[in-house]
Amino acid sequence: MSTVVRSSDGLGGRAARGGVIAISGQLARSMVNAGAIIVLARLLDPSAFGYVAMVVAVTGFGEVLREVGLSKAAVQAARLTTGQRDNLFWMSTGMGVLLSVAIFVAAPLVASFYEQPVLEEITRWIAVTFVLNGLGAQARASIQRDLRFATNAVIDIAGPALGLCVAVAMALHGASYWALVGQQLTIAVVVNVGLLLVAGWVPGFPRRGERMRELVGYGANLLGAQSLWYVSSNIDTILVGSRLGPAAAGMYNRVFQLMKLPITQLNNPAMRVALPVLSRLQEDKQRYREFLVRGQSVLLHLVIPVLALAGALAGPVIEIVLGPAWIPAVSTFTVLALAGLFQAAGFVANWIFMSTGRTRAQLQFALVTRPLMIVAVIVGSAWGMVGIAVGYAVSMIVFWPLSLWWAGRVSGIGVAVLFGNALRAIIGHLVPAVVAAAVVRLIAPASPLHALGIGILVMFLGLLLEVLCWRKLRIDLRNVLRVRHLLRRRPGRREARDWVRKTNSRGRYAE
Template sequence: MGARAARGGAVTMAGQVGRIGVQVLSVVLLARLLDPHDYGLLAMVVAVIGIGEILRDFGLSSAAVQAPELSRGQRTNLFWINTGLGAALALAVLLCAPLLATLYDEPEVTPVARALAVTFLLNGMATQFRADLVRRMRFTALATSDLSAPAAALGVGVGLALAGQGTWALVGQQLTQAVVLLVMLASWGRWLPGLPDRTAPVRDLLRFGRNLAATQVLGYVANNADSFLIGRRFGAGDLGLYNRGYHLLTTTLGQLRAPTTTVALPVLSRLSDDTERFSHYVRLGQLTLGYTLVVGVGVVAGAAEPVVHVALGEQWLETAPVLRFLAIAGAMQTLAYVGFWVYLARGLTGELFRYSTVTAVLKIVCVVAGSTFGITGVAAGIAIAASFEWPLSIWWLSRRTPLPARALVLGALRILAIASVAAAAGYAATVVADGSPVGQLALALLGLGVAYAVGLAVPPVRRDLRAVLAVARTALARGSAR
């Protein structure tokens, strides 16, 4: 199981690295072809209608993966449920698009929302094809699909941007990605849904999905309160500036974390009755995420200005303070991310909903309070909320299921110490190489090496790093053996 998880992790991460590369290229190219207002319009629509993506999935993709047994009839029924939800939501957005424009007092929102409505239907049809591939651990197929779709979409987006289509370049990019992804997932799945099967029960799957969907709706509201508030209070221009910082850090970090759930959920679900091995994989998962993503995010927090300058261009430098605070938030959220695996693997979606209710309220309060100080204050509010959420997540989960809480806390503190060294080195680089963004960024990356060197001098950290390297070696060995 460990070898299979490592192999799946290697394939998934390789594909995701490629996808992140496409995303970074998209950010770099389109940020120079479009302006903040173009991005702001799209963000206004996505901030509101994006909640429909959660309702369209209804937690049924995770329910299908987590289920010990899943018949063909159940899979077919789930396909039609997701497709029906997607069609209903697409119709709702088509009808309500003018209301959305009124909400923002921005007439251009109406046609953008109507165009994006079709993605609900496309993604609804793709849901169970993806779930089936995850369940069968066909990570190569998933990685290929998840890389090809955004690559094709980028080509369409850049072409439309060069043609002067503004926001419609971003809309075309979204639509292309949904179409290509559906076609590829369906072709890899090699099964076609028949008519709904009344003899195949889905009540338990719907119950699991209902609780998870409610949790995800809460999370979505909390995660998009910032964009909605900025759009309403400050307009499309400021929202565009904020959105680029958010997309550059938070969206990218989320895309790096999400595939780990693809690998972890089927593995942990099969180990739910083996507490010792389950705890071992949870600890190892946190170390792997922490010493890669969290430490890397530390560099971004320290060197936010050169990161923005190189990635987006000088005209986006107002985004740098936003990026710094979002990097802090991203580090804390990543440390807490393994808790999400535990909730799903043990079927604790009801508890996850209750925990998410508390954290959603906390985040919204911090965002509203921070908005007094503009878009940077909003980002600071998110960082403060995330700093409280991490210890709360450990305490909350440990009271409801066996969890190596002490090991997770101590491991996280070691990770944060190394990330702080990386952040300090990144900031020092901006001072030493003053005036040269590329030079500053290069020195900041060298500072990352300094952070790891410091860690190797500390025995507990050295043991952590050896464990992470062992995972990497196993993954690479299994990957080359295929």
């Protein structure tokens, strides 16, 4: 019993330090992505973004099919042999090649759907990324299984950084939407070649006799859920592009990406830390629950204040980040930011589904909820971009508590504390953000920078007042800050031996 506790403590330290490395790397990447949004929005017109967004909204579904859930299956597996890993590599690569060819051939259909001939050539170039992503998929899974968070972070920063450089250079030479295509291709090349170089293994030939059924089954169920998630999450861009044209699609895409920026940049590293750690703690329910609650708290108290303030001060934020030309998208961004609050609150349900291997239940949940989102967005499209955003936001608000209940029911994990954590985080940050927006509106500062500065100050003071008066919120924030204690801990020799013994028997590659 004592061995398990010490091993778990050592795992806690590695998870916390890995989380800081992953989040720090993702923050650096978010700065690059934010720079891309700010710079490219001023170099290119909305229609350039619209063309690429319309293509990616359709072809991106191929990326979900290409992945087939196999990377997540490799990370989640308690034990993965070298033969299984090699087979997964060739399966991912084969799917990448197959889909690249299929999308290349289907390019005229994409252009015909939107009635935009220029999209045919864009689609064919985007198709190249599927081969590259297929080659690097299992290399990334290998790095994540080994908890090599720093390596993963460096690669994920280098790709977008070089992609931005290429896009800016092309945009300055008048390349228009081709600058964005060049950005996509550069990122795919740099990231996947980097993953293959640092993964530390060379895939062998496919092997017979390896137990692949469970891995493929896990991936197949995850594929179904992710497919529904992708369609429901991108139907809005498709509708805007097909009904309102490339300029409107470009505006919608930019404000949607701006909303997703804090979510993606923090949820992705959180998932990379949470999935392998929680998967190894499945048998220790108490430790599992502790990691789950703490991880959720850290994620939400980083993401929600950013989204709450950005949505409340949408006008100044849009003018500062994108420029005055994008002001017509302010109302859409406000609604999407609200949706983002509840989307972030629901991510913990995915952690439970995937770390416990309940991807079948995740698929069932998607089968019930995602078609409802598609209907809500289609109905909302009658009122233009804002109506589409409202349909998306209503879906996120409804699905959040439902996802927690569903995940708790199938896993046996108590979710009441997770619901309470998220609700306090949403209310605790949203209320001072709304007050900040009211104060800014009352004062009416002369510049958007002054408006944003006043809003940040008012929100901080409001949050400070809440912390003084609201005991449970104070405890939540204190627990988030206590994560630093894990960062200072270093497992001793016996802890290290326990870690290696447990990992070799359950968590690493074995022949």
